[in-house]
Amino acid sequence: MSCVAHAGRLGAYASPRPRTVRPVPVAVRPRVVTARAAPDVSSETDTKTSTSSTVRVKHGWYVWRGHRVHFERGGCAPASATKHLLFLHGFGVGSFHYEHQLDDFWDENTCVWALDFVGQGRSWPCQTLTRTYDDGTRVEDGIDTAELNTNDDVSNRAKTPPPPDYLNKENATEPGFRYSVDTWRDQVAYFLKEIVKAESGAYVAGNSLGGFVGAYLTASETVRSHEPRLVKGLVLLNATPFWGFVPASGDDNATTATNPTSVFAKLVRNITPWDGALPAPGFIKTTFKLYWNSFRSDANVKGLLSLVYADGVDRVDDALVANIIAPTDRAPALDAFCSVVWSPKSGIDFDDMLSVINKKVEHENFHVALVYGKDDPWVVPLWGQRLKRKVPGVTYYELPNVGHCPAHEAPDVTNGVIKRWLQWAEGGGGGGKARH
Numbered sequence: 204m205s206c207v208a209h210a211g212r213l214g215a216y217a218s219p220r221p222r223t224v225r226p227v228p229v230a231v232r233p234r235v236v237t238a239r240a241a242p243d244v245s246s247e248t249d250t251k252t253s254t255s256s257t258v259r260v261k262h263g264w265y266v267w268r269g270h271r272v273h274f275e276r277g278g279c280a281p282a283s284a285t286k287h288l289l290f291l292h293g294f295g296v297g298s299f300h301y302e303h304q305l306d307d308f309w310d311e312n313t314c315v316w317a318l319d320f321v322g323q324g325r326s327w328p329c330q331t332l333t334r335t336y337d338d339g340t341r342v343e344d345g346i347d348t349a350e351l352n353t354n355d356d357v358s359n360r361a362k363t364p365p366p367p368d369y370l371n372k373e374n375a376t377e378p379g380f381r382y383s384v385d386t387w388r389d390q391v392a393y394f395l396k397e398i399v400k401a402e403s404g405a406y407v408a409g410n411s412l413g414g415f416v417g418a419y420l421t422a423s424e425t426v427r428s429h430e431p432r433l434v435k436g437l438v439l440l441n442a443t444p445f446w447g448f449v450p451a452s453g454d455d456n457a458t459t460a461t462n463p464t465s466v467f468a469k470l471v472r473n474i475t476p477w478d479g480a481l482p483a484p485g486f487i488k489t490t491f492k493l494y495w496n497s498f499r500s501d502a503n504v505k506g507l508l509s510l511v512y513a514d515g516v517d518r519v520d521d522a523l524v525a526n527i528i529a530p531t532d533r534a535p536a537l538d539a540f541c542s543v544v545w546s547p548k549s550g551i552d553f554d555d556m557l558s559v560i561n562k563k564v565e566h567e568n569f570h571v572a573l574v575y576g577k578d579d580p581w582v583v584p585l586w587g588q589r590l591k592r593k594v595p596g597v598t599y600y601e602l603p604n605v606g607h608c609p610a611h612e613a614p615d616v617t618n619g620v621i622k623r624w625l626q627w628a629e630g631g632g633g634g635g636k637a638r639h
């Protein structure tokens with residue numbers, strides 16, 4: 204019930220004090236460690252300061268594929284932003300994991316977003332929306348449509364439509380729906396295109412599973428001359444290099460399955476009893492139910508977090524544990540978890556994603572930062588070093604005394620690193636070598 208990721212062993216970071224550290228990236232040296240129509244949006248807002256262009260959105264929502272999707276926003280209003288930064292969370296958490304970025308990572312030019320993946324956080328199946336438009340058109344299913352209003356304009360708050368109720372029952376999703384990495388990638392693509400709508404693309408920062416999804420979207424994106432790119436740059440925070448165990452088939456992802464499926468993978472796929480498409484078979488749900496309650500217990504969640512946080516005493520508090528467990532109390536949660544476990548892998552493996560990203564870095568003025576906690580035991584430092592070698596043009600930062608979730612464990616340091624890297628990236632530097 205936590206994030207998943209990897210750490211690298213190289214990079215630079217000067218000073219052990221979180222509030223004063225100024226990391227400096229260095230080249231990789233093995234074993235060297237240094238310091239449709241535009242949708243309407245609904246939400247409740249909280250004004251962070253008296254500045255009219257700064258609005259904190261805590262309960263944003265829109266409808267996508269039968270789900271009421273939750274998002275949050277901080278920083279300046281989208282209309283006045285010159286940079287957009289979207290944070291994607293790890294498995295089992297949600298936008299609440301980026302509270303420090305939404306509250307503190309902001310300036311006059313940056314709009315900060317955080318999104319809950321469907322089947323996690325507060326993004327769950329909802330009742331069907333019925334909307335009647337001026338031309339008499341009725342929308343009955345709510346699929347790929349959104350009702351959303353960020354309430355930036357106080358005069359429009361009374362016009363905000365109420366959010367659809369969640370469906371608090373088992374088998375709440377449409378038949379055939381999967382909580383897969385392909386689904387989350389498509390969800391993020393829709394959010395960037397229809398909600399964020401950054402003219403020149405947004406920076407995407409992902410921790411653990413969120414980093415995998417961000418890399419997957421970046422590698423999958425097809426840029427056409429008449430469509431702006433969705434992802435302008437990528438920040439990987441201890442990104443996991445693997446997700447799922449059921450091999451993908453070419454049919455799962457026709458746009459990105461570039462490698463022929465091996466004979467062994469086809470065999471595994473053929474003998475797998477289920478492909479994650481809901482509803483879940485009864486025998487699978489029955490098996491998972493045997494340990495579902497113990498898996499999501501306070502003690503187990505706190506124990507898992509304590510293993511992956513460098514400081515599992517101070518940073519793993521009751522509020523964090525409660526936020527992680529809350530979604531598992533929903534009636535569709537067990538179905539979603541079963542689907543997550545059994546859904547196929549991505550159409551491209553992580554190495555192939557990195558090959559595409561490397562070409563973007565070399566030829567498209569695309570920038571990537573790796574911000575890795577050095578003491579992450581889940582994805583050991585070897586993975587960060589390996590990723591840096593696959594994409595030599597990235598900027599690498601390693602954070603001592605930080606584990607699997609840098610943005611939550613060391614928010615001041617992580618925010619400072621990303622802010623500085625964004626300033627460099629926006630300045631048009633090339634090749635991934637940051638100015639210092």
